[in-house]
Amino acid sequence: MLSSQIKSNEIVFGCCNKDLLEEIIFYGIGLGADFVEIFIENTDNSSVLAEEDFITSVSPSFGRGAGIRIFKGKKDGFVSTNDLTKHGLMRSVSQAIEMLDITNNNREVFNGLNKHRDYSLSKKKWINEVPSIHEISEKLLVSTKSLKKNNKIITRKGSYSRNLQEVIIASSDGTYVSDIRLHQTVGLNVIASDAQYRSSGSRRFGSSGMPNEFRLWDHEKAANDVFETSMNMLYADYVDAGQMPVVLANKFGGVIFHEACGHLLETTQIERGTTPFENKLNEKIAHESVTAIDEGISEGSFGSLSVDDEGMEPEKSVLIKDGILKKFISDRAGELRTGHKRTGSGRRQNYSFAAASRMRNTYIAKGEHSKEDLINSISDGLYCKSMGGGSVGATGQFNFAVEEGYLIKNGKLTSPVKGATLIGDAKEVMPKISMCGNDLELAPGFCGSISGSVNVTVGQPHIKVDSITVGGR
Amino acid sequence: MNSREITTQISKAADFLNLKKWDYGASFSNDYSVQVDKGEAKQLKASQKQILTIRVWNQSNLVGITTTSDISESGIKKALRQANIASDFGNKNETTEFSPLAKDPIEVKEVKKRNPVGIKKLLTLLRGAEVKLLESHESIKSVPYNGLSESFFERVYANSEGAFRSYSKSQAALYLYARAEEKNKKPRSSGSVKLGYGADDIDIESCIEEASNKTISHLNYSSIKTNKYLICFSPESFLTIINAFSSMFNARSIIDGVSLSNKNSIGEKLSTEALNIYDDGLHEKNISSTPFDGEGTPTKRLCLINKGRIENFIHSESTARIFKTTPTGHAGLGSKVSVSPDWIVVEKSEENIELKTSLDHSTYEGEFVYIEELNAIHAGVRASQGSFSLPFDGWLYKNGKKISIESATVAGDIKYLLKNIVNIESSQEVTTSGISPHIWVDELSITGDA
Numbered sequence: 001m002l003s004s005q006i007k008s009n010e011i012v013f014g015c016c017n018k019d020l021l022e023e024i025i026f027y028g029i030g031l032g033a034d035f036v037e038i039f040i041e042n043t044d045n046s047s048v049l050a051e052e053d054f055i056t057s058v059s060p061s062f063g064r065g066a067g068i069r070i071f072k073g074k075k076d077g078f079v080s081t082n083d084l085t086k087h088g089l090m091r092s093v094s095q096a097i098e099m100l101d102i103t104n105n106n107r108e109v110f111n112g113l114n115k116h117r118d119y120s121l122s123k124k125k126w127i128n129e130v131p132s133i134h135e136i137s138e139k140l141l142v143s144t145k146s147l148k149k150n151n152k153i154i155t156r157k158g159s160y161s162r163n164l165q166e167v168i169i170a171s172s173d174g175t176y177v178s179d180i181r182l183h184q185t186v187g188l189n190v191i192a193s194d195a196q197y198r199s200s201g202s203r204r205f206g207s208s209g210m211p212n213e214f215r216l217w218d219h220e221k222a223a224n225d226v227f228e229t230s231m232n233m234l235y236a237d238y239v240d241a242g243q244m245p246v247v248l249a250n251k252f253g254g255v256i257f258h259e260a261c262g263h264l265l266e267t268t269q270i271e272r273g274t275t276p277f278e279n280k281l282n283e284k285i286a287h288e289s290v291t292a293i294d295e296g297i298s299e300g301s302f303g304s305l306s307v308d309d310e311g312m313e314p315e316k317s318v319l320i321k322d323g324i325l326k327k328f329i330s331d332r333a334g335e336l337r338t339g340h341k342r343t344g345s346g347r348r349q350n351y352s353f354a355a356a357s358r359m360r361n362t363y364i365a366k367g368e369h370s371k372e373d374l375i376n377s378i379s380d381g382l383y384c385k386s387m388g389g390g391s392v393g394a395t396g397q398f399n400f401a402v403e404e405g406y407l408i409k410n411g412k413l414t415s416p417v418k419g420a421t422l423i424g425d426a427k428e429v430m431p432k433i434s435m436c437g438n439d440l441e442l443a444p445g446f447c448g449s450i451s452g453s454v455n456v457t458v459g460q461p462h463i464k465v466d467s468i469t470v471g472g473r
Numbered sequence: 474m475n476s477r478e479i480t481t482q483i484s485k486a487a488d489f490l491n492l493k494k495w496d497y498g499a500s501f502s503n504d505y506s507v508q509v510d511k512g513e514a515k516q517l518k519a520s521q522k523q524i525l526t527i528r529v530w531n532q533s534n535l536v537g538i539t540t541t542s543d544i545s546e547s548g549i550k551k552a553l554r555q556a557n558i559a560s561d562f563g564n565k566n567e568t569t570e571f572s573p574l575a576k577d578p579i580e581v582k583e584v585k586k587r588n589p590v591g592i593k594k595l596l597t598l599l600r601g602a603e604v605k606l607l608e609s610h611e612s613i614k615s616v617p618y619n620g621l622s623e624s625f626f627e628r629v630y631a632n633s634e635g636a637f638r639s640y641s642k643s644q645a646a647l648y649l650y651a652r653a654e655e656k657n658k659k660p661r662s663s664g665s666v667k668l669g670y671g672a673d674d675i676d677i678e679s680c681i682e683e684a685s686n687k688t689i690s691h692l693n694y695s696s697i698k699t700n701k702y703l704i705c706f707s708p709e710s711f712l713t714i715i716n717a718f719s720s721m722f723n724a725r726s727i728i729d730g731v732s733l734s735n736k737n738s739i740g741e742k743l744s745t746e747a748l749n750i751y752d753d754g755l756h757e758k759n760i761s762s763t764p765f766d767g768e769g770t771p772t773k774r775l776c777l778i779n780k781g782r783i784e785n786f787i788h789s790e791s792t793a794r795i796f797k798t799t800p801t802g803h804a805g806l807g808s809k810v811s812v813s814p815d816w817i818v819v820e821k822s823e824e825n826i827e828l829k830t831s832l833d834h835s836t837y838e839g840e841f842v843y844i845e846e847l848n849a850i851h852a853g854v855r856a857s858q859g860s861f862s863l864p865f866d867g868w869l870y871k872n873g874k875k876i877s878i879e880s881a882t883v884a885g886d887i888k889y890l891l892k893n894i895v896n897i898e899s900s901q902e903v904t905t906s907g908i909s910p911h912i913w914v915d916e917l918s919i920t921g922d923a
Contacts, residue, residue: 048562049809051729057809058562060555063542065522075513080520082542092519099517099592133562155730155857191730191857198858241699241884241920271510272617274652352520389852393662397880399864401852421853421862421882423920425659471862471882471920 011066011084013042013166020086021170022113028070028093029110029172032102035071036093036110037171037332039309040064040084041351047161048133050140058133065351070096074337078354113176119306120166120180127164129211130182136160139219140186146223147190152234153227155191160184160214165350167309175311183208183302183455185444188222192230199236199418201229202403206302206444208455213300229386229404232416239405239417239472245381246422246465247374247408251443252387254363254458256465257292258447259390260398260426265294265319265327266345266357267334268450276396276427277325285325286430289367292320294329296344296360302444303360303457305344310355314344319362323431331357349452356451363459367436374435374464376411382420382470383408392426399423399471421471429468437462476501476629476639479544483527486550487633492557494530496571496632498767498806499523499544506622507595509603511615517592525549526806528569529556535563538808559808567728569810572790572800575636575769580755586625587643587671595621595672599647602677606651609685612692616684618650618664623672630769630806638765645672649684653692661694661877663687663846663866666905668760687845690868694877697869697921703841703895704883704917705834708819708902708909710844710865715750715817716906717854717861718887722752722777722785724792725812731857733888734783736796741783744891746824750778752787754802754815758903762816767806772815775801780822787812819909821897829895832913838873842919844883859887881921890914 011017021038028036042064049057066089067080077096081088131139140158147156165181185206192199203226207213248256269275277285286292296305296314305314310332317327330338331346334357346355375383388401402420406413442459474482479499487495501523508515526540527549537560539552599621606616627641650664665683669675706714720726721734721743734741754772755762765771768790776784788796789804789812805811834843844867853863862884868875896913 054564054566055562056564056567057807058559059538059540059808060559061540062551062555063540065542075515075517077517077519079518080522082521082523082544095519096517099519100514101593133559137562200855200857238884241882241918243922271515273615274617352522354516354518389849391849391852393848393864396660397864399849399852399882401855401862419860419862419884421864421884421920423864423880423882425880469880469920471864471884473884473918 009086011040011168016116017168018113018116018176021176023086024089024093025110025170025172027090028097029108031097032104033070033072033097034108035172037069037310038089039067039351040168042166044127044164045162046133047159048136048140050137050144050158052156053141053145055137055141066092067351067354068092068096069354070100071336072100072102075100076333076354080352108172110172111174113170114174117177120178123180123182126180126182126211130162131214136214139214143188143219143223146220147188147227149227152192152194153190153230154193157189158186160186169309169311171311177307177311179307181208182211184214186214186217188226190226190230192234194234197234199230199233201226204444206455207300208302208304210300233404233418236416236418238419239382239470241472242470243467244470245378246468246470247378247381247383248460248463248465249385250437250439250441250459250461252445252458253384253463254443254460255387255390255445256400256422257364257460258359258362258456258458259392259400260424260429261292262294262359262362263392263449264396264426265329266359267328267330267338267340268356270328270338271334280325283325284323286320286323287433288323289436290320290323290430290433291318291365292363293317293365294319294359294362298361301361301442301457302455305360308344308346309348310346312342312344312346314360317343329357329359331355347451347454349454353451356449358449358451358454359447359456361442361457361459363440363442364436364461364463366438366440366461369435369437371437371439371462374437374462375408375413377435377464378408379410381408383413384422396426398426419472423469423471429465432466432468433463434466435464474544476627480631480637482546482549484633486553487529490553490557492529492553494633495528496630497525497527499525499629500626502624502626504622504624505589505592505595506620507592507599508620509596509599512600512604514596517596519592525552527552527556529553529560531557531560531563534568535560535565536569537561537563567791569791571632571634571636572768572770574771574800575630575632577771579638579764579771581640581764585670586641587673589623589625590672595623598672598677602647602649602681606649606681606685609681610653610689612653612655613651613685613688614654615652616649617652619648621647621672628763630765630767632769636769638769640764643671644760645669645675647675647677647680649680651684651688653688655692661688661691663691668905670760691866691877694879696879697881697919699920699922701916702919704914705841705843706912706914707843707845708911709904710847711819711909711912712817712904712907713847713850714887714890715819716814717850718856719814720856722783722787723812724786724788724796727786728792728795733859738783742781743778743783743888744781745827745894746780747822747828747897748778748781748894749776749820749822751776751818752814752816753818756816756818756908758908759816766802766804768800768804768810770800770802770804772802780824787814817907819907820901821899821910828897830913832896833898834911840871842878843868843870843875861885861887878921881919884918884920890917
């Protein structure tokens, strides 16, 4: 049946919903909205947990919902609902219009939706290609078994989650796209114990749009890494607090840039007036060795997208070039309120959040030094091999936990240390990243912010920070 | 469909699929919120949300689960089918049953459910609050994080043996975080959060005053020398620490090997005899109280630490069975049932003899660090190891004067902290996460300047 022949009173996934979507948008524009955006999603998720040598949790979930956003001037009203009928969607539009107190008729014109751009065409088979719960369970159990390398390991966990999200995005500028997103993550965790000593180790891996990735995942290597971290840290002393040079490892070490600087380059921070970089475009904000990029296009990376949650294809944004600020990460509201062009970075956790400017795959570009060059350049400092989580406060101050750290003495790695926290301020730290290695690697993560938790990639080569506050004992 | 109709629908669909044993938890909510930016409405939000979690037991008595937002007839059938498939992977080593208390009477206090005031009134109230906060001090240049919301929700638990519980309530929240800027100084930020049963119950004036006073009080700041200090934890910061290490009292965490406690820790001395800690989800000051947990077990007050010793653990149905006790009303419905505290109440017991001091934060003139608020808990706490290293907002008190601490972390070990409590002040303060007095701890490491 031709899509145009379908006259449905409800959104139907897998069909063309153009007539219904146009009707809803016409309704909103007719009531006086400057702009109407409809985001509809259908999800099919599963997660599996293995503890020791048993599967202890299998959690499927599914759901549908819509988020409707209306702009009037620079303010917006957002309504989310599980009701995908015509009546439900129109009621949501009316609610948003009423919230914004729009009473006047509009001069905006809606010329109908563009030709449907379907990014999901080659992805519809994914659901049949992803591993079954049975297959996942078997591999997770093999993985947790691999962690049992000695009797000091007292807790072993393996977890897997798969999120399949089908989205339809339509708006009054004619945007009409649909897509299917597939994200898979797998994590391993251990706790080691010996008398009064305790340590832990964890790693997370993730991909987007690669149904076979979990099958290809090298669980032995991952288990060895996690085990090694927990053993190295088991008898580690607490680090002495102080100011010191540090070398941050590649992969998840990139969380420092994500937290310390990346968030401050999102237009939501300009809107709030909470970024020190607001008026620094084309000015030097970092050491000349730093070039930083945010993009959504690396194939298979956890933060990659075919199209963002506002219907725009993601671009590769060079945020900082040789220390000079070149661009902000922007979404529709950001463009409207700050003037910075959209970058395909409008993202949200699900239909119940309005999209906001959010990072995707964010990393510091590789430099020319080897890891050894960086370590050799320090006489007394800290090597942060593995980072835990971090956060950035309202005044730009950040902190990160160091999961696995080693002292550097006279250019050599020495004893492991625990309890370290890196504390700083983006404006002060960015100029202190003086050396970048040649070993750029990326790592997946989840970023929680104004529009919920989204999949991201952080990354960097090994980098040297000349001086930073290390919290310890 | 209302909750009775959903129960009937699930029962019919379960019969159709020949599923004899099932239970479900559901929540239905309508939420409204506003944010403003210098007098202008920034974002106005409304959401209607429904979440249904169904568990089924298969013929081998293994449990499967599914969660969905689709509560149509077809959605419920699909959820039951998926849960049934998932039950093939049910945990054979730790079975789950209905809570033996799922039909016990629940203590429903006076239902404080308010009517919606509506987006326009929320907006008017928040605009007014923002203006007053901006006018409260010349250095306060913006209120970058602000919001006023009201929620109306219903929670339901029912099972195939006839248990049915439903509870509906309303809640409103206001948060104001101001940013102050002065020439040649770093920007400083602080704020306040207030809860109420409805928007009209929220003490907006005190939220403005608290946000303003806290922000201004951080304008004059200085770095602190890295060292060990005598610490006074504010009620809020002490509750943050206790909640972050609540796995010490959590039977689920103990079974999973991620707690500092073990099955034999009941009676273990953790702290001074002067310390009592309760979990009291039904406390009259707890705006977020709910009368039953995810398994339908009634919520109740439970003593966790009595005179410095561990008195009880918090339990779900399955952990209680393993520990040969009764569920305590702390379960969260899931494929693996979670256990978490509700609302912590810290008290000074009548046994004060072990307290080494009678320090009072409002009168003590010696040197100490006052920790007002701990930050970045998710990054700086290692609950399974007992260690923490956390940035904080606070002041250094010296010679009767106080100065805000520019940027610092406090680090230590929870067991060391509890053992080194040197005073528990007498008067308690109500916060959004519980009730506690000020707590004094000796010799904790602070990292500031080298």
